[in-house]
Amino acid sequence: MGYQFQKMQEEKVFKDPVHRYVHVRDQLIWDLIKTKEFQRLRRIKQLGTLYLSFHTAEHSRFNHSLGVYEIVRRMIDEIFVGREHWHNEHRPLALCAALLHDLGHGPFSHCFEKIFNTDHELYTQQIILGDTEVNHVLSRVSPEFPKEVAAVINKTHHNKLVISMISSQIDADRMDYLQRDAFYTGVSYGSFDMERILRLMRPTKDEVVIKESGMHAVEDYLMSRYQMYWQVYFHPVSRGGEVLLNRVLKRAKVLYETGYAFKEPPKYLVPFFKSNQVSVDAYLRLDEMVLNYYLQEWIDEDDSILSDLSRRFVNRDLFKHLPFDGNRFTIDELTELFTKAGIDPDYYFVVDSFSDLPYDYNRPGINSRKPIHLITSTGKIKEISTQSVIINSITGIQRKDYKIYYPKETILNIEDLEIRGAIINVLNELE
Incomplete structure (x- = not known):
């Protein structure tokens, strides 16, 4: 045997x-x-x-x-x-x-x-x-x-x-x-x-x-x-946690690349900072216990952005979110206003987009997934959307959504009243 x-x-x-x-x-x-x-x-x-x-x-x-x-x-x-x-x-x-x-x-x-x-x-x-x-x-x-x-x-x-x-x-x-x-x-x-x-x-x-x-x-x-996708996986607060962690890791990577001296060297992250060709051994050494340790340590770093973003993630002080239509002019306007206010838009102004296709069928030349097939009592194979009115109604229809994320309390504390008012006006138009 x-x-x-x-x-x-x-x-x-x-x-x-x-x-x-x-x-x-x-x-x-x-x-x-x-x-x-x-x-x-x-x-x-x-x-x-x-x-x-x-x-x-x-x-x-x-x-x-x-x-x-x-x-x-x-x-x-x-x-x-x-x-x-x-x-x-x-x-x-x-x-x-x-x-x-x-x-x-x-x-x-x-x-x-x-x-x-x-x-x-x-x-x-x-x-x-x-x-x-x-x-x-x-x-x-x-x-x-x-x-x-x-x-x-x-x-x-x-x-x-x-x-x-x-x-x-x-x-x-x-x-x-x-x-x-x-x-x-x-x-x-x-x-x-x-x-x-x-x-x-x-x-x-x-x-x-x-x-x-x-x-x-x-x-x-x-x-x-x-x-599940729209009520759980794409829940705006769920996405907000990922947005914040994304910015923490982005900041840590930028700091490493510019020669910043970390108080606690993140040695298990260094291979990822250096290259996307990380060895299997180095890859397996990194898990969420290790990464959470670094997030805790980074709260005490001298870099104010890394410290603040890490604190926010660890303590669940998430950015506020608003619905957004993807308008490029609005993005450019807010990016400019955040910069004038001294708030780095690379870390504190995030446009998040996500989409899902509930069911797809084979369409030549298009990135599609193999369809679900039914088998009849006579052995015939039929693609399910041709038999189901419900599935046909959602077939090939991609739903997309946008959100913007920003630190509300930071905006409210901007000292320049004109800039603060301009940012708030743009944000209010989105609500």
Whole structure:
């Protein structure tokens, strides 16, 4: 019996608020969970700075990764096994890719990536392929197995069915994070009938499809996703936390590049200040515990901007936000007024934009995602928006929103009454 199929003498289980239990029966999966690279995910929040607006959103990438693994395990063991187009020899590949798909996330994830131009998917692949504990475990299956797992995560593997289980418009990743994020933020938007969707999933040669009778459950899932994005992920206070952290890291990077002498040298951040080509070892040393330590230390720095921004983030003294139409003239006008007032607009005036596409379908020549397909009782495959009025109404429609962020109390304390009045007048027009 090959290592990849070796069962443990006793099943391991994790209690889980979303799936009740996460079941681990394979030695391969258990050994991956115990690696230091996977354990690091306990120290990376799933939702970054969202805990500043949803106080219970403290769950981790570790929790989510186990959840994605559990959904894929159920797909295979409860639904796919024995069906046409599914070959159980691909079970280890699918389970490992599901478990490790977020392995390369950095502290505060997407905010960190924007400042330091890193790519968590690239680092996920490098961790899997590099001299790591994860790589050593995967290599016991075969010398080529780490490359296979990395290729699934990179969406370049020849097995499109396995890729679609983990990365598509209705995949294990999304089904877990919608429910998990809803649970930990305390909202009801992420609720949908995952049990029905799972029961009606069917493997085909290149993708997972849904039986036609499951269309309404998929409608519910897509609407849940839409609500979660606009009510939770894009919540203006949630975005405000990310905006502030972005400016803290931006300031620290600029100071390092100009030779500023930090009281506490941020040695684990220095590789990121120097280059976006950071080694895997240096990348793995940085987690949110380390970054939060630096944020605390920076409050006492001599640089007033770094000190103030760090204090604001640590103590949740966020910038005020206002709706905005994206008018370039308004941006230029406020930038000039902030500069005249002695307030650096690079750090204290932020225009934030975000958008989401609830559902997309294949459109040649356009960056689109593979559509969700239904399978009829006669075996015909139909794209879901052609069958659902609800989904058709949201298909291909991208919603975009803008907000501006600024420190209200700083504006009110501007000594020059003319400049202060001019800024307030422009801001009042936006409200």
